[in-house]
Amino acid sequence: GEVARQFGLSGTANLTEVQGRVLDPPDLKAAQDKRVELDQHCQWKLSQYQLYDPKAINCSAMVSFVPFKNSKITNQISQFAIKLTSRCDEIGISIAQHPLELRYEDITCLSNKDKLRRLLEDIAEKCNNNLQVLVCVIACKHPGYKVLKLISETEVGIMTQCCLLDNIGRPNSRYLANLALKINAKVGGSNVAMASTLKARYVGEDMHVMFMGADVNHPRPWDKLSPSIAAVVATMNWPAANIYEAKIRSQDNRKEKIVNLGDMCIKLAQMYHERNRKYAEKVVFFRDGVSEGQFNMVLDEELKEMKTAFASISYNPSITLIVAQKRHRTRLFLQDATKQGNVPPGTIVDTKIVHVKNGLDFFLCSHHGSFGTSKPAHYHVLWDENKFSSNELQSWVYNLCFTFARCTRPVSLVPPVYYADLVAYRGRLYYDGWLEAHSSSSSSSSSSSPFRFDHEMFPKLHKNIKHSMFFG
Incomplete structure (x- = not known):
């Protein structure tokens, strides 16, 4: 427009051309190790299979x-x-x-x-x-x-x-x-499992990898009193990596740094040890909900707290830290004019439009977009003690997207992040329900002072629930 020209700015309607690749989907198996056939959109039909590990319901x-x-x-x-x-x-x-x-x-x-x-x-x-x-x-x-x-x-x-x-x-x-x-x-x-394991060349036969995800749910912008809710999830099995446990904590209003990250990570690591009789030698930690301006906070504070917490129980895994972002304006389109629709599932772009100075980062469109334009997820590898290759990390992230329990297709965001988001939202429901009950009781009392929430009051998961995928 005229204002842009006055500042010497100009634009073009031409899209930036980038080179992309399409990753192969993983081999999936259902009951009795029957191979799952995927259609062109990487979806499978339950009418043709039984679940990989169905649990009998007796009551x-x-x-x-x-x-x-x-x-x-x-x-x-x-x-x-x-x-x-x-x-x-x-x-x-x-x-x-x-x-x-x-x-x-x-x-x-x-x-x-x-x-x-x-x-x-x-x-x-x-x-x-x-x-x-x-x-x-x-x-x-x-x-x-x-x-x-x-x-x-x-x-x-x-x-x-x-x-x-x-x-x-x-x-x-x-x-x-x-x-x-x-x-x-x-x-x-377990609904489906990968026939070919996630093991990489840097993961030995006896080594385990634990995938973790973290997110913070904030109250509405005009709410200056309600706490933010932090959630951390972790896989509890290897190499299937499709059973999760979760921890939830409340923290100060709109605080993005996860305050109790170390304590939550310790409890999840100990539970992994209890289930597998050993700790995972490698940890791949996905962080959601942070902007590029907060990367230093994640590296200097959260990563440090996690490593210190693990060391306190004599656990020293090698850690890979990845930030997952969905709030961006990048969209991918097929250059071939004869082909219509979204880019296929598994499309990777890791050149030209990525941040070379910040280390490895890539765009992955892991899902099929039935309506509208698919939005790829942007993954930033901020820390990698495991020295995984870019191809290994990209394949791992894409393969994990097929293990989401709620559907029979790959999802748009890696499941550790997806589940962390669901758990944080569930924590928000707990707080809102708890506040509703306590607000009504306090309003009926004679006290005129406003009700104040203390983080110790945040509801704790029942012992029958806390080791399950209640958020599934």
């Missing part, structure tokens, strides 16, 4: 939260329970019987924390405290959802899977399969 229950109960809704929910059980069985999840307990509650129960707690405790007791999953049918999106997750996962210790009433009226096979994928991950199963 389940179902509760519906609807504004009124009639024969139509009762029949809908009963039929849904039968169809979900049948679909789970088709993909390998054995459910011993129809829901051991089937309850119908008014949707107002979600707004009454005490009543909701009594309901969940009663269901758990009726199932002899062996309940593996509680399917919750909710009439509509309700603010009580956060209270339900808070009570079930931090107070009672019940794994829940929620679904909307509108979606269960005529549930198709894909919807039921998606529910089954999430349920299997939550109860400790």
